[in-house]
Amino acid sequence: MTTTPSTTSKAVPDEQFDDLTQQRQAVLMGMWIFLATELMLFGGIFTAFTVYRFAYPDVFAEAATHLDLKLGTLNTVLLVTSSLFMALAERAVNAERRRLTLTFLLVTISIGVIFLGIKGYEWHHEYTEKLMPILGLEFIYPGANPDRAEMFFNFYYVLTGLHAVHMSMGLVMLTVLVVFTMRWRDPPRLGRQIQINGLYWAFVDVVWVFIFTTQYLLRA
Amino acid sequence: MSEAAANQASESYLSSGWRIRDWLLTTDHKRVAWLYTISITAFFFLGGLAALVIRLELMTPDGDVVSADAYNQLFTIHGVVMVWFFLIPSIPNTLGNFLLPLMVGAKDLAFPKLNLISWYIYTVGGLFTIAAVITSGVDTGWTFYTPYSTQFADRAVVAALTGVFVVGFSSIATGINFIVTTHKMRAPGLTWFRLPLFVWANYATSLVMVLATPVLSATLILLILERMMGIGIFDPALGGDPILFQHLFWFYSHPAVYIMILPGMGVVSELITCFSRKTVFGYHGMALSILAISVFGFLVWGHHMFVSGQSLYAGLMFSLFSFFVALPSAIKTFNWTATLYKGKLIFSAVMIYALSFVGLFTIGGFTGIFLASLAVDVHVHDTYFVVAHFHYIMVGSMVTAYIGGLHFWWPKMTGRMYPELWAKVAALALFIGFNLTFFPQYLMGYAGMPRRYQTYPEDFQILHVMSSLGAGVLAIGYLLPLVYLLWSLRWGKRAPPNPWRAAGLEWRTDSPPPKHNFLEPQTVTGPPYDYDTIDNK
Amino acid sequence: MKDVRAPILAWGAYLVVLGASVAATLLAPGLMGHIFSLLCAAILASLILMFFMGLRAADNLLRVFALAGLMWLTIMVSLTMMDYISRDINECPNAQADDVAINTQECPLDSARSSDKS
Ligand code: HEM
Ligand SMILES: [Cu+2]
Numbered sequence: 001m002t003t004t005p006s007t008t009s010k011a012v013p014d015e016q017f018d019d020l021t022q023q024r025q026a027v028l029m030g031m032w033i034f035l036a037t038e039l040m041l042f043g044g045i046f047t048a049f050t051v052y053r054f055a056y057p058d059v060f061a062e063a064a065t066h067l068d069l070k071l072g073t074l075n076t077v078l079l080v081t082s083s084l085f086m087a088l089a090e091r092a093v094n095a096e097r098r099r100l101t102l103t104f105l106l107v108t109i110s111i112g113v114i115f116l117g118i119k120g121y122e123w124h125h126e127y128t129e130k131l132m133p134i135l136g137l138e139f140i141y142p143g144a145n146p147d148r149a150e151m152f153f154n155f156y157y158v159l160t161g162l163h164a165v166h167m168s169m170g171l172v173m174l175t176v177l178v179v180f181t182m183r184w185r186d187p188p189r190l191g192r193q194i195q196i197n198g199l200y201w202a203f204v205d206v207v208w209v210f211i212f213t214t215q216y217l218l219r220a
Numbered sequence: 221m222s223e224a225a226a227n228q229a230s231e232s233y234l235s236s237g238w239r240i241r242d243w244l245l246t247t248d249h250k251r252v253a254w255l256y257t258i259s260i261t262a263f264f265f266l267g268g269l270a271a272l273v274i275r276l277e278l279m280t281p282d283g284d285v286v287s288a289d290a291y292n293q294l295f296t297i298h299g300v301v302m303v304w305f306f307l308i309p310s311i312p313n314t315l316g317n318f319l320l321p322l323m324v325g326a327k328d329l330a331f332p333k334l335n336l337i338s339w340y341i342y343t344v345g346g347l348f349t350i351a352a353v354i355t356s357g358v359d360t361g362w363t364f365y366t367p368y369s370t371q372f373a374d375r376a377v378v379a380a381l382t383g384v385f386v387v388g389f390s391s392i393a394t395g396i397n398f399i400v401t402t403h404k405m406r407a408p409g410l411t412w413f414r415l416p417l418f419v420w421a422n423y424a425t426s427l428v429m430v431l432a433t434p435v436l437s438a439t440l441i442l443l444i445l446e447r448m449m450g451i452g453i454f455d456p457a458l459g460g461d462p463i464l465f466q467h468l469f470w471f472y473s474h475p476a477v478y479i480m481i482l483p484g485m486g487v488v489s490e491l492i493t494c495f496s497r498k499t500v501f502g503y504h505g506m507a508l509s510i511l512a513i514s515v516f517g518f519l520v521w522g523h524h525m526f527v528s529g530q531s532l533y534a535g536l537m538f539s540l541f542s543f544f545v546a547l548p549s550a551i552k553t554f555n556w557t558a559t560l561y562k563g564k565l566i567f568s569a570v571m572i573y574a575l576s577f578v579g580l581f582t583i584g585g586f587t588g589i590f591l592a593s594l595a596v597d598v599h600v601h602d603t604y605f606v607v608a609h610f611h612y613i614m615v616g617s618m619v620t621a622y623i624g625g626l627h628f629w630w631p632k633m634t635g636r637m638y639p640e641l642w643a644k645v646a647a648l649a650l651f652i653g654f655n656l657t658f659f660p661q662y663l664m665g666y667a668g669m670p671r672r673y674q675t676y677p678e679d680f681q682i683l684h685v686m687s688s689l690g691a692g693v694l695a696i697g698y699l700l701p702l703v704y705l706l707w708s709l710r711w712g713k714r715a716p717p718n719p720w721r722a723a724g725l726e727w728r729t730d731s732p733p734p735k736h737n738f739l740e741p742q743t744v745t746g747p748p749y750d751y752d753t754i755d756n757k
Numbered sequence: 758m759k760d761v762r763a764p765i766l767a768w769g770a771y772l773v774v775l776g777a778s779v780a781a782t783l784l785a786p787g788l789m790g791h792i793f794s795l796l797c798a799a800i801l802a803s804l805i806l807m808f809f810m811g812l813r814a815a816d817n818l819l820r821v822f823a824l825a826g827l828m829w830l831t832i833m834v835s836l837t838m839m840d841y842i843s844r845d846i847n848e849c850p851n852a853q854a855d856d857v858a859i860n861t862q863e864c865p866l867d868s869a870r871s872s873d874k875s
Contacts, residue, residue, distance in 0.1 A: 015736075029404065036826035040431055040434035043435065050837075086809070087809045133450065150458050202806075218782075431829045459847065
């Protein structure tokens, strides 16, 4: 996955670096470290979830059946597909194919938006079922131990909500990339930018895998 | 290069560019270091002011200076400001920011803009919290324990939490910047085991910042959501466990104490070798124990929770692990003393600071071991013994190292020398005042004086009065440098490039350094701290 | 364009493993199914890391950073659980110390909270 070395006159590094290789490696490393911090951010919440999942296994498994497995699975498929298109966009820009890059980026964004739409629909559905114990809304749980079940839903909203926030930030950055791609000023630089944002986008997908598994799949 | 351009390149980073925007929009790591220094100093004296009122109140057994409620708010302000807005960023963001690129022979940090942004995040977050705390008050203590902070405290808790949360991002940004700079920007020949220990220390600190701070962010998010949206993760009514908050909080906050002390260890290693004119004893051991501390530091957080209701079994394990983390700290202390042994010691002000550090750190570390012993802690937990322990380390050691380092590199940073005699007076005032303030707290803590109380039985009054008087002396120790360092900016002697005949790349360039740090690219050919060669030249 | 086969194949593999994971939940709910799903999650995550995030081709240092993140997460979860596997959070903290009968009683804090909630 090496970026093709550019021969254009714009290929000078930022002033603190000696050369472009150093700069590229530095930025890549910075991004991976940032992703490690994101891992720990979600990790803190997953740790708390683990504690309660272990303490109330039956209630949590029962509560999970109230989530919509079909939509959850669909969303998982959608998200990985968008990650695929992001990876393809990276290859397209490295091959200096402008139209293709643009198309792939737009597909990535559209799928991301659809994902959020479906997620919003799910939340709305849970709201109408009175399974949204937020801001003092009524929580009417049809099963046993409604208080412990409420704890499950708390985690569900925290995790999916935080994930949605990350998705939205990713979408904003992707939109900026679309603008850059339309301008097509400095393709090697754009290639680096797409690579870095691609890392972020794929990472958000990794987080979703664990949200999906722990919230939807560990059910009774 | 034309002559004009050459002149411009050799100009110092301070000589031109004095419009406001040249400072507020600078990406030069040396200028950002100054921005941080100014903010941090302001927060330090603000936190100190709260401490002085606390000490004033404790002169007498009754509550007569402030109300009980105001007292709770005072120790909260003091803790929050000192921990999050002073100690965590102190050395890394001031001396570290200034010196790290110089010490590795780079033109700047890897991400200069991120560096500037981190200062804005820090300052805005800090001011926001201060505003919240002052206008409506917070009385949770710096630890924000649940369920008090979620269900009972009825003040600006959310605002304070938000501020701390925001400031966390500046830590993370700094951590990323330092790690990447250390990995990718070293001068040719500067291998890992030729790096100054100050760089090692900042590198290890950055690892801790990067891996621990996000967990604090997550925890604060959960607290904020619980208070604002009723998403009760720690709520006992839903089967939640308030102790879980302590686990998550200390997963960050114990490693955070190493964020606070490791850079100090780095500074002191530099000072001691220079003023004993000897290479550091056991350099490899020093570097590796720095790393070991930052890793083991993650395994011991439960020692803050021995009496919280945590299981006894977990308590035992955490107690054991805590003994392990003391090992590398002890190695470092031995190596400092071994460095002094048979050195040609120069008792300058800087050296007095460094020696104070070693002594106070030893006492603080030892009492840490007492506290880490499960059974002893049941007796002294939440007493002044704990207060004395962490002040010996955080104030006695870390702040001393910071001020010592500031003196050592002051000529480099400003191009001016400070008045040595006054500096010696200040260093001694600090050492004496500090011990007078905090040693009595060990005694009263052991005798049962609980922390965070405004009133106390009369038996403790003598010790409390000693402590308060000591705080006065200590305040002089801190105010003096403020005065003469500022004075030296204008009237101090001009500093040569290397006034201490010290080793290290930062001394090879002018004082103050030019804009891009070095006029030519640097290469390194020998080991660090080669004082024999320097002195025999 | 270089190397487009690998990510597409990885995507296919991902869908297969995801299908298996969901099927396991539906067909064999319970402990075994859950463990299987968690294993699948690990595989899915590695597929993304390797093929979409380029960890397969990345230099060793980046792999070390990725691993470090994972290791620290493990430290956090396992040392926290060290407390919770040896303690029942539904029990009053000092329950064992008192009467045996107290185990059937609710914690004072718990009942206080739930009563003023209603
Ligand atoms: C030699 C290694 C150390 C050991 C074994 C140790 C041990 C302990 C223990 C067991 C406690 C809990 C006491 C209690 O609450 O009952 C404690 C508290 C504390 N320690 Fe240390 N410690 C060490 C080093 C440090 C360092 C280097 C710092 C700071 C730079 C530090 C700062 C603190 C703070 C701030 C607290 C009190 C927190 C609070 O409850 O507000 N410790 N230490
Ligand atoms: Cu600790």
